[in-house]
Amino acid sequence: MEPATAQSDERFLEDDFLFVSGVSLPFMGICIGLAFAGVFPKFWFWTFSYAWQYAINIPVTEGLGYLMSFVRTRFVLFIGFGILSAAGLVLGLRHAPDRKRIAFVLLLFAFSFLGTVPGFNFFPHYFVLMLPATALMAGMAAEFICARRTGLAKIILPIFPFAVLAFNVWLQWTVFLKPPPQALSRIIYGTNPFVEAIVVGDYIREHAGRDARVAVIGSEPEIYFYGRRHSGQRLHLCLSVDGKPALCRDNAARDDQRDRVGKPEFIVMVSNSDSWGIRKSSDMEILEWAGKYIAEHFECVGLVNSLPGTEPN
Secondary structure (H helix, E strand, O other): OHHHHHHHHHHHHHHHHHHHHHHHHHHHHHHHHHHHHOOHHHHHHHHHHHHHHHHHOOOHHHHHHHHHHHHHHHHHHHHHHHHHHHHHHHHHHOOHHHHHHHHHHHHHHHHHHHOOOOOOOOOHHHHHHHHHHHHHHHHHHHHHHHHOOOOOHHHHOOHHHHHHHHHHHHHOHHHHOOOOHHHHHHHHHOOOOHHHHHHHHHHHHHHOOOOOEEEEEOOOOHHHHHHOOEEOOOOOOOOOOOOOHHHHHHHHOOOOHHHHOOOOOEEEEOOOHHHHOOOOOOOOHHHHHHHHHHHHHOOOOOOOOOOOOOOOO
16 A cells, blocks of 8 residues: 555645646746846736735725625525525435535535635626526526425425526516617616717717827726727726725826826716725825816817716717
8 A cells, every 4th residue: 555655645746746837837937028028017016016905905894895785786686596596405415415516516606705705896797706606506406306306396396496587587677678788788887887988989989080099087998999099098997096095106106197198189087986986995196186187288078978867968
């Protein structure tokens, strides 16, 4: 047994070495290449320093509030599948061969949830990570419910999974009816200015020269795509005014204020709290600077505004 164990340990170490090498060598090569290109400090800032600040910016208590808000707004959609999964998995635990499958799915569900935690933002799209585990749980639960039945339960229990599915289809019927894209955007994304971005992009495409540069002060980079014009600024996306102000100012101090937006022909100022992610702790310096800069160097040529249920104008 000892030679076999020694060989097994040696093979294990070899596999570990190959895995670590496969992960670290490409990363080291990228770092060396970026260092020779002279952009390693910027790479490190956006890949690690900024990401670290993004992850620790929101306190745990505030993050739990965002999680509870998400659960409250989606509770009706999830409750049916939750009951289905819980009931089915309880039935499955009574059958020894299924316990390993259940343990795997529950661990996958737990680790999928942990993937939504960094940053404590709990944005709805973060929970896409949990869909595979949720689907497996619901599917296994439906299997257990339909397979273990006798007497009256043989007729009643199989109805439950279909009832849950039918209930969720009914709740989201307005979405499945294929309303106009603008209305669907309002239903799903609320006041996020995705509809308005199309109107702004159309105006820029029609009024700006082919080689004109555009600056968007806000988190709506799709405007460059709709307008078919390149960005005149170094940063194409202002994700949020949240973050560590000192860190952001230190990074921006290398450039003068005018260079923040370059020399564009048009500036789009996004005045929408959903776009900026404004919170109580937000640093408003960039918005204050932008207001002064635009007033001094540009004139207003248009304002896009809309109310819920109306077209942007």
